[in-house]
Amino acid sequence: MATLEIKGKMFEVDGDGFLTDPAIWNDEVAQLFAEADGINELTDKHWAIIKIIRNNFEEKGNAPMVRTICKETGLKLKEIYELFPLGPARGACRVAGLPKPDGCV
Numbered sequence: 414m415a416t417l418e419i420k421g422k423m424f425e426v427d428g429d430g431f432l433t434d435p436a437i438w439n440d441e442v443a444q445l446f447a448e449a450d451g452i453n454e455l456t457d458k459h460w461a462i463i464k465i466i467r468n469n470f471e472e473k474g475n476a477p478m479v480r481t482i483c484k485e486t487g488l489k490l491k492e493i494y495e496l497f498p499l500g501p502a503r504g505a506c507r508v509a510g511l512p513k514p515d516g517c518v
Contacts, residue, residue, distance in 0.1 A: 419445040431506070431513040435470065438510025446508045450499055459496055459508075461486050466509040476506050476514040 414433060417426045422445060425433045432438060443463060447455050455463070465485050469477035479501045483490055490501075497504030502514045 417449075419449050427513060429503075429513050432510050433512070435510045435512065438467075442510060443508050446510070450497075450504055450508065452497070452504075452508070455508075456496070458486070458488065458492075462488070462493065462496065462501075462505050463509045466505055466511060470509070470511050476502065476509075476511055 414425050415428060415430075417424045417430055424437075424442070427433055432442075444455060447453075447459070452459070462482055465482055466476055469475070469481070477485075479490060479493070482488070482493060482501060482505075486493075488496075493501050493505070497508065499507070506514050
């Protein structure tokens with residue numbers, strides 16, 4: 414198991430930097446992971462995406478399809494990539510504290 418240190422806090426992560434225990438996630442963890450990914454401030458649009466991802470994970474055990482994120486937020490895919498430069502799977506799911514999504518390379 415790998416560990417990742419962000420601003421003096423240690424997190425157990427997989428080889429791609431995703432939390433191994435989504436239960437330890439909270440708003441502070443999201444902010445720390447966002448900053449580590451180059452996102453200085455989480456806006457309301459960021460939080461809307463994170464909320465959809467977290468809710469889907471808690472209800473269904475996996476991340477939602479990007480179409481679902483676009484539909485529920487009203488954002489275009491391009492806007493999601495502007496908010497999360499690493500993309501909806503690698504960036505948004507990582508900030509949301511999920512394990513690495515299936516099919517994410």
